[in-house]
Amino acid sequence: MAAKAEKEEGIMETVKTVVYALLIAGVFRTLFFQPFWIPSGSMKDTLLIGDFLFVNKMAYGYSKHSCPFSMCPIPGRIFGSEPERGDVVVFRHPVNNTDFIKRLIGLPGDRIQVRDGVLFINGEEAVQTPAGTFTETFEKQGPVGNMPRCTTPVGIGADCEKDKFIETLPGGVSHSILNITNSATDNTGVFTVPEGHYFFMGDNRDNSTDSRVSQQVGGVGFVPYENLIGRADRVMFSSAGRSLFYVWTWRGDRFFKRIE
Structure with a gap:
């Protein structure tokens, strides 16, 4: 017994x-910190498919979306602080309840427009400086097996290239962006960001579902403040393979890489 x-x-x-x-x-x-894995190429080359990071949830305070399944009993946002233009942010999609990661471009009251692929904020051009090309292998990427998009069509195993620029936002924040081709979102009307909302774009400009397209037709539209989950500050781990256990696909040069 x-x-x-x-x-x-x-x-x-x-x-x-x-x-x-x-x-x-x-x-x-x-x-404190929420793990987040990058499943798509919308933020290349800042973030690559297979990057693993922790999202700083203390950066903007807390809302109901701070808990899994949006279950926090929090009205609005508490201990909140304002995000800054240029932050890379994880947020909850206003309609489909999916977590997205994009760059914050427009603050409340801003006027945002894209003309011939160039971003304008309140009438001021976000200057793009040519920075060569971003090259990756044309092959399936990550567990989902997405194929990258290239400026010029290539075969399996060949170099897939995209034009790279350094974009400088009003206020001085600079970051890398990619251009693949002329697309419908390279020319937009003027978006005026409502109070309490934000405007987001992906760094891989021709391969990103973001605020340039309204929620009614499958885009992101304007994102409410309470939907912000946290700021992405640093890549902790990265793997180019279909599994984390494929050690030979680990990207050691991206471990603990600061996100800019």
């Missing part, structure tokens, strides 16, 4: 340990 009691006590201790670990992990994920 004593052995049975000890066994049952051991099982209960194991259960308690697992429960405590899950609670601690849940609190850590809700209040």
Whole structure:
């Protein structure tokens, strides 16, 4: 009987340990840092498919979307601070409840327009400086197996190139962007960002579903403040393969890389 009691006590201790670990992990994920894996190429070459990062949830405070499944009982946002233009932000899509990661371009009250692929904010041009090309292999990428888009069509295994520029936003923040081709979103009307909302764009400008397209036709549109989850500051780990266990596909040069 004593052995049975000890066994049952051991099982209960194991259960308690697992429960405590899950609670601690849940609190850590809700209040401090949320893991995020990059599944698509919309933020190349700032973020690549297979990059793994932790999102700083303390940066903008907390809302109902800070908890998994948007279950935090928080009206609006608490301990909030304003994001800055140029931040790379994870947010909850206003309609389909999916987490997106894009660059913050427009603040409340801003007028945003794209003309011939060049961004204008409040009438001021975000200057683009040529920075060569971004080259990757034309092959399936990541677990989903997406194929990259190239400026010129190429065959499997060939170099897939895109024009690269350094874009400088009003205020001085600079970052890399890519151009593939002339697309419908290279020329837009003027978007006036409503109060309490933000305007986002992907750095891979011709391969990004973002605020340039309205929610009614499958885009992102304007994103409410409460939908911001956190700021992406640094890539922690990166793998170009279909599995994290493919050690030979790890990108060591991207480990702990700062996101700019």
